[in-house]
Amino acid sequence: MVVVASAQQSVEVYTKGTKAWFPDKREAWVSTTCISNTVVAGKVRLVFQGEDEDEKRCAFQEYVFEATWADIEKTAGSKLPPLRNPPKMESTDDLTNLSYLNEPAVMNTIRTRYLQHLIYTYSGIVLIAMNPFDRVSLYDPDIVQQYSGRRRGELEPHLFAIAEDAYRCMIREQTNQTIVVSGERQVIRNSSKGERTNGAGKTVSAKYIMRYFAMADDQDSKGKKLKTSGSMTEVEEQILATNPIMEAFGNAKTTRNDNSSRFGKYIEIQFDTDANIIGAKIRTYLLERSRLIFQPEIERNYHIFYQLCVGAPSSERKEFELGDYTTFHYLNQSGTGTVPGMDDAAEFEITQRALSTIGVSVKLQWKIFRLLAALLHLGNIEIGGRSDAMVAETDPALLTATRLLGIKTADFRKWIIRKQIVTRSEKIVTNLNPAQASVVKDSVAKYIYANLFDWLVSVINESLSCPDDEKVRNFIGVLDIYGFEHFKKNSFEQFCINYANEKLQQQFNQHVFKLEQEEYIQEKINWTFIEFSDNQKCIELIEGKLGILSLLDEESRLPSGTDVGFVQKLYSNFDNVGFKKVFKKPRFSNTAFTIAHYAHDVEYEAENFLDKNKDTVPDEHLALLQSSEFDYLQEIMEKAAANAQTHTPENNKRMSMTSRKPTLGSIFKLSLINLMDTIGNTNVHYIRCIKPNEAKVAWEFEPNMVLAQLRACGVLETIRISCAGYPTRWSYEEFADRYYALVSSKHWDPKSRPDINELCSVILAASIKDTAMYQEGISKIFFRAGQLAYLEKLRSDRFNECAVLLQKNIRRFVYRTRYVRMQELTVKLQCIARTKVSVKKLQALREEKAAVILQKNWRRYVERKKYLAKQQFILKLQAAARGYNGRRLFVFLEKSHAAVQIQKLIRGWFARKNYKKQRDMVIHLQSCIRQRVARKALVAMVTEARSVVHFKEVSYALENKVVELTQTLTAVRDEKKAAMDRSVQLEAQIRNWSDRYEKMERRAKGFEEKLQEPTVPQAQWDTLLSEKDVLAADYKKSLDKIKTQDKELAQMLEQNNTQKETITELQKAVEEANERASKPADEAEVAELKSQIAALKTQLTQVLHAPRKQQQSAGGARGLSPAGTRGLSPAPNAMRNLSPSPARILETEALKEPLNERNLSPASIPVNRRPRRNSSADVIQARPKTSIDSIRKTENLNSSKSPRPTSVDQLSTILGNKTVTGAIDEEPEEEIHGILRDEDSLQEEIHEGLIKALKMPLPSLQNPPSQKEIFFPAHMISMCVTEMWRLRYVQESERLMFTVMDTIQKQCLSFTGEEAVVPCAFWLTNVHELLSLLCQTLQEMEQEMFQNNSNGRRSTAWQDFEKLVRSVKYEMQCLEDNIFHAWMKELKKRLSKMVVPAVIEGQSLPGFITSDSGRFFNKLLTGTTQPTYSMDELLNFLNKVWRTMKCYYIEPSVSTQVLTELLKLIGVTAFNDLLMRKNFSSWKRAMQIQYNITRIEEWCKSHDIPEGTLQLEHLMQTTKLLQFKKASLEDIENIYDVCWILSPTQIQKLISQYHVADYENPIRPDILKAVASHVVSGDKSDVLLLDSVAIDDTTNPFEIPGPRETRPQKYLPAWLNLKRLRRLTMITQTTPTTTLLEAQM
Secondary structure, three states: OHHHHHHHHHHHOOOOOOEEEEEEOOOEEEEEEEEEEEEEOOEEEEEEEEEEEEOOOOEEEEEEEEEEHHHHHHHOOOOOOOEOOOHHHOOOOEHHHOOOOOHHHHHHHHHHHHHOOOOEEEEOOEEEEEOOOOOOOOOOHHHHHHHOOOOOOOEOOOHHHHHHHHHHHHHHHOOOEEEEEEEOEEOOOOOOOOOOOOOOOHHHHHHHHHHHHHHOOOOOOOOOOOOOOOOOOHHHHHHHHHHHHHHHHHEEOOOOOOOEEOOEEEEEEEEOOOOOEEEEEEEEEOOOHHHHOOOOOOOOOEHHHHHHHHHOOHHHHHHHOOOOHHHOHHHHOOOOOOOOOOOHHHHHHHHHHHHHHOOOOHHHHHHHHHHHHHHHHHHOOOOEOOOOOEOOOOOHHHHHHHHHHOOOHHHHHHHHHEEEEEOOOOEEEEEOOHHHHHHHHHHHHHHHHHHHHHHHHHHHHHHHOOOOHHHOOEEEEEEEEOOOEEOOOEOHHHHHHHHHHHHHHHHHHHHHHHHHHHHHHHHOOOOOOOOOOOOHHHHHHHHOOOOHHHHHHHHHHOOOOOHHHHHHHHHHHHOOHHHOOOEEOOOOOOOEEEEEOOOOEEEEEOOOHHHHHHOOOOHHHHHHHHOOOOHHHHHHHHHHHHHHHHHOOOOOOOOOOOOOOOOHHHHHHHHHHHHHHHHHOOEEEEEEEEOOOOOOOOOOOOHHHHHHHHHHOOHHHHHHHHHHOOOEEEEHHHHHHHHHHHOOHHHOOHHHOOOHHHHHHHHHHHHOOOHHHEEEOOOEEEEOOOHHHHHHHHHHHHHHHHHHHHHHHHHHHHHHHHHHHHHHHHHHHHHHHHHHHHHHHHHHHHHHHHHHHHHHHHHHHHHHHHHHHHHHHHHHHHHHHHHHHHHHHHHHHHHHHHHHHHHHHHHHHHHHHHHHHHHHHHHHHHHHHHHHHHHHHHHHHHHHHOOHHHHHHHHHHHHHHHHHHHHHHHHHHHHHHHHHHHHHHHHHHHHHHHHHHHHHHHHHHHHHHHHHOOOOOHHHHHHHHHHHHHHHHHHHHHHHHHHHHHHHHHHHHHHHHHHHHHHHHHHHHHHHHHHHHOOOOOHHHHHHHHHHHHHHHHHHHHHHHOOOOOOOOHHHHOOOOOOOOOOOOOOHHHHHHHOOOHHHHOOOOOOOOOOOOOOOOOOOOOOOOOOOOOOHHHHHHOOOOOHHHHHHHHOOOOOOOOOOOOOHHHHHHHHOOOOOOOOOOOOHHHHHHHHHHOHHHHHHHHHHHHHHOOOOOOOOOOOOOOHHHHHHHHHHHHHHHHHHHHOOOHHHHHHHHHHHHHHHHHHHHOOOHHHHHHHHHHHHHHHHHHHHHHHHHHHHHHHHHHHHOOOOOOOHHHHHHHHHHHHHHHHHHHHHHHHHHHHHHHHHHHHHHHHHHHHHHOOOOOOOOOOOOOOOOOOOOOOOOOOOOOHHHHHHHHHHHHHHHHHOOOOHHHHHHHHHHHHHHHHHHHHHHHHHEOOOOOHHHHHHHHHHHHHHHHHHHHOOOHHHHHHHHHHHHHHHHHHOOOOOHHHHHHHHHHOOOOOHHHHHHHHHOOOOOOOOOOOOHHHHHHHHHOOOOOOOOOOOOOOOOOOOOOOOOOOOOOOOOOOOOOOOOOOOOOHHHHHHHHHHHHOOOOOHHHHHO
């Protein structure tokens, strides 16, 4: 009864309108629609109608299914037409999610996705990869980073998702992983040629997987080395470099693939404990050796030969005698030597670079190429003769080949045409026929090339493998293996390949079955053993003890073994019941056999099986090659012999030497067993590459071909295994969300918060009566095949009932509403009709009255028109007459005015001439009088110059000169004393050297005497001679040095004598001046002068004895320069990128380049005082006084009050107009000197108190801080620097500035995250303020210099000062640039974490909230997790940044740049994330995202940043696209018009992954195909992802604004305990200052 109920249930699903599949010869499967379901007398008849119209009958084709109940019950409904999935499910990215999991549904889903340009699809643990035969933008570095760290299923299916899954499994489980990449090589059976092709994309897939491991940046793993953009380690580069090498030596062009791999390989990528790639190993399988000697039509040999012929330089071409490929027999057989789109010369360079990358030297590379050239010439050896083979001794190919191989020509020629048979008693040499000789020649070439290939693999392994095996923690293996092959003629290669695929398929089936059973156990459901297609019998047939391989080896060992004998053994051994299903004998052949593989029955021709299995070279040739003079060939042969030893079986007494040689079959079997063991010990991931069409046409799909490959690669077998158990499994939440409508609403009322598991149990009990059709697990519900279709039918019926009920009530409401509206409309119509009649009567009366009024006004208009015409005529006549009279008067007046003007000019000229003459006479008279007066004044001045005043000035000058000379004399004495000491030392050294020389001479004499003795060895004599030469050379150098020092000493003595004479002359001049000064009659003036001289001497003594630090050298002062350790300046090459040049920043003429003070030494310019002006005019105008007297005169301070602790700039305000008394010393300049001299204390106050421990004013718009509260650090530092410049502490100012900049930079870099917003902005604006103040100070100093300097020349000291300040200013610009980029880095870091959760995941728009899965019944499910960040938090962060810049008075240009970059980060990050998310492309999500974008745009408008919205244009147009209608091709064209900024690839991606709601119609396949057709291959501008905004990127230049217009402020907050700065501020505020220019004048 249960079976009958199940069969009835299966048939009931096929209601009218149900879609199902029927087989078709051309399309494999076609979709049909059920039009009738009849059950009569135990027979079931289902009639379906095709969807495509039959062209012959011009009608839709009918498909009929007929069966009896007994047949349906017997097969459990499996013979019923497969059901088609709903359109919504047909583009799912995982085949296991299909409602109906069957063969046509799988193929249709893959086809639907492929036509949408989606080439990857999951099928459980398998990734199906369709070859697009076109360039797709799916492998860019940005795509790599998108998949890095993502779980499988978050993004669209991809190779990178499989690679990331394997990587995560390796880290999480600490187990080795394997990624099996396989594809099929098939041809159509009726093809004229049996070519072997692939084209499924295995090699490219394996290459991109390795590239992913090399480029992916896993920042979450501890110890993982972080990578910059596009950077790789040396090992990773070497791993990727193996691809061009293996492709050059192992790939070739075939009929349907231009780069077909002709071998299998397994690459182990090794990782250490920190998941870093540290090495790799490669294992290869079954290289196609026969391709070297023969290629079918339009195919090529291995790529390396064509690359060598085209890319070799002329010298090597001449040495190797290389020509065009058509001249070589091994290359010209197919008639094809070029591949479209492939440049062999460029590929040759790539191969050479790759070889260099893995450590193969250039010399060794050309040895490899020499061997390849030898193989080409080997193929050109001509073998003639009829019965016996003959080779000419002068054959050029023979001579060239043996020369390149380094072997003897005669021996090689001999063993090509002859063979040697070894018996127990003798050796017999016989001749070979031409065919046998050709086989021998080709076997030698194949043997050499195969060993060369193996040698390359071993070299790669030696280069890539980690030298320390203990460091290797795990590995990920990538297996690129050939797929199942079935050709018109199948030989030994196909047999081995299909044997390998049988083993892989067995492992795959066992792995799938294991996962299936593990899930049943994990969910704790009752299950029984599931039968699956086990190919163990076929494998036993091949590799058993008496299997095909064993029989083949046995026949190969027999001297008389033949292919026919081998086949007969197969017939006799396997003609039994045990192998009847897997081994068959062909009906019309005795030299072939058929094996029933898992994918297809393949018939193998036994011809050449034995020769290919032996694959041996005659011992004579082997010995000849091993004795080659070519060292590289010897190395290859030695390695080949070593490898052969590893494959040699155990010794057996009955085995001969020949039999012990390993056969190719045994080697392949052993390597395959090892491979299976490796795979069995790893966690396996599968990628199945499918070739969609035979002609390699882009985006074309051939259903039969794809279906055959799906069967062969095991995808359909996986599905069959799943269907044998419980193929459909839904989580409780998904099941409740889908089928809650099947029970009463009391069970799922959201108010009662029902339990999901209980609800699902109620639904199942009410819907499925047979409990064997389903089982409830822990987290999932498992269904038998067909149950989901039945549930869908119940759901559809339930919704139809509800729809009918809704329609009934809605229609009643609609018709009643319509009746009420009609009644109201009738009453309104009656009112309107009556109103119309009344209005019509009223209109008639109005028209009659209007006619009378019109007549009256018309008559008035006509009469007035006549009057106006007459009036106009009269006016024109009057105007003409008056115009004539006016013109005549104008001509008369014009002539009169010209005459007057001429007279005026002539009279003026005469008047000016007379005036000039009189003025010249007066000036001449004045000059004569002034000359006379000046002469008298000159006489008086000469007299006065001889007076006391003149001598007073001379005495001042002489006094200063004496002081300077005294200091110079002291220095010279010190130098003389040092020179004398040095000379004494040198004399002592000379004596020492003389003594040593005498000792050496004596030793030399002793050695000479010893030399006379015969016992002294010659070596010792040579050593002594060399020592003597060294000592003689040292002695000579010492003498030269002594002579040089004597000369220097003489020069210093001469200088000392000259200075003594100068001092004597100066002393005499002073005495004469004193004598002249004692003669004046005015004794009072003399006394005053003497007192002033005494005061000056006192000041000089104080300065000389005052404690002062030794000035550091120029190098020490620049210890913080860019070349030092501070690191403020960028590298010279990066200077343009970091900050613009100072000339572009400071464009105004007033801001000249600042200064340097290296030449202002203390000896030439005393620090403690300013030089006097020696102008006589100044002496006449004012009494000469000292600088101290002038300062005292200006500092009349009141000492009765002391100020309270407050800000310095408030001092004068508090005291009113009174001066500060007691606050300033009597000598303020000396006090300033004291503060500035204490350099360490001043720097400590600035660094610790003013920078590090500073409490920054918080930005607030309600109570914004004033400018002086923000900029006081910059003004304080500027005040100190200005005072240092004024008092000539220039080097001290340089040290102070560099230390301040270094401290500010370290302070800014110490903050991270959101904490860096305020400090970095505060110091950024202060640094710019300080730069502006220094520029302003420099401007004032330059202006004053030009005003006071009459000749306009700049002194050397000023130029040096400019250089110093220029470097300081440049460093400050670099500091500003560094602070800006460090600030932007922290802002981007913080913002990047908020963008996706706030903009993409945030749902702040009520009424349109949706979950990730798009569930309607979401209220019963567990509450959705809220995003990490919300839009309010993101906007608050932007507000904080904007408020900080606003309150800290940062320039608008900087604010705009900052916010624009942040908005660009938001736009690009959000767009790329939305583009890659497959479950967010819905109109509801688009509404939410659009609302979030609108909030950001409103924020931009409210903060005057209109250009910021442009950064969100991609995201805005994406939301519009998701909300647009997509029902027709016209809608698609409208989308392309509106979303003009999106590329075709982006639009195709968004539309293809659009999530359709339950109430939406799915997008039709023809529309999806039309969208995909807009994508043009090769368009570089058509990109998928936008260029990501790098957080650490500093290439975006910071546009430093121009200097601010500011004035210095003496403000220091009272809470800062900075005594020296506060004191300095008070002194400079109340004391007038003089500038450096005044001091220099």
